[in-house]
Amino acid sequence: MAAEGKRNTRQRDVIVDIFFERGVDGHLSLQELLDLVQEVEPGVGFATVYRTMKLLTDAEVAHERRFVEGQTRYELADFGEHHDHLICTRCGHILEFEDPTIERRQREIASDLGVRITHHRHEIYGVCVDLDACNRRLESASA
Amino acid sequence: MAAEGKRNTRQRDVIVDIFFERGVDGHLSLQELLDLVQEVEPGVGFATVYRTMKLLTDAEVAHERRFVEGQTRYELADFGEHHDHLICTRCGHILEFEDPTIERRQREIASDLGVRITHHRHEIYGVCVDLDACNRRLESASA
DNA sequence: GTTCCTGCAAAAAGTTTGCACCTTA
DNA sequence: TAAGGTGCAAACTTTTTGCAGGAAC
DSSP, rough: OOTTSSSSHHHHHHHHHHHHOOOTTTTEEEHHHHHHHHHHHHOOOHHHHHHHHHHHHTTSSSSEEEETTTTEEEOOOOOTTEEEEETTTTTTTEEEEEHHHHHHHHHHHHTTTTTEEEEEEEEEEEESSSSHHHHHHHHHHHH | OOOSSSSSOOOHHHHHHHHHHHHHOOOOHHHHHHHHHHSSTTTOOOHHHHHHHHHHHHHTTTEEEEEEETEEEEEETTTTTTOOEEETTTTEEEEEEHHHHHHHHHHHHOOOOOOOOEEEEEEEEEEEEEHHHHHHHHHHOOO
């Protein structure tokens, strides 16, 4: 796993394990990740989590996401696949979507405007239609 | 213009004038705006530009954009209209686009996933196909 | 025994805010 | 002259880095 020129340490094991455990739709902030790590391995520093996530990001194993200002979250990359996000600004729930029609139009637009696409960022923000579910998530988040 | 409960000062005049002068595709950072303002009116502080842009943003006259980490840029709102952005990561050139097909798919997707859209963020990143033009912009930016 | 990693604490970078003084209406 | 606005500098927030001690190979 981390055997790509990098050393295998106890801290990294725990960090990577916890991060992977969450899967593709676990969008964790550094602080949340640190808190989880410290439950297992107290004493781990913020800087170690930061540097480990940077390694994963550089290796394209994780993606940095910033849905909210001043808060970077990390998501496990889903190899080969690609998806965009739909975020409820009320409860913070994050849904994922993938749409070939939009992808195609993007390529056409970029081509028309004379740009070769490297990547994109497409986020839709809104509020859950199911307010009960939204409220439940809101409460469990603040609990 | 600024006659919406707010006072009309020399500083605000200059800041707003310069900001409007740039039009919809003038994507200025606070620092760039401050530099331009100080050419006309030395002594204006960063905080004043900051607070003025915040007023404009709250009044929906300006939009805050963050294409690059740790750098907020302000864009004049184009009333009624809506557009998204295509950014060259090499020279920083910002193009705008608007696509009904994408907008429609967005609404369908959000509806399917049970979310009522409030706004969205769609940015395409890439590199200019016309490298000569890209290089010229790169040079003039560092000059 | 090197080389790399960790934890701490300090540095950066950008954004906000408190406060005393100055302007506007 | 009362309500607001300005400029300065300090406070904040989040991310990044230097360094001395400690692990991994």
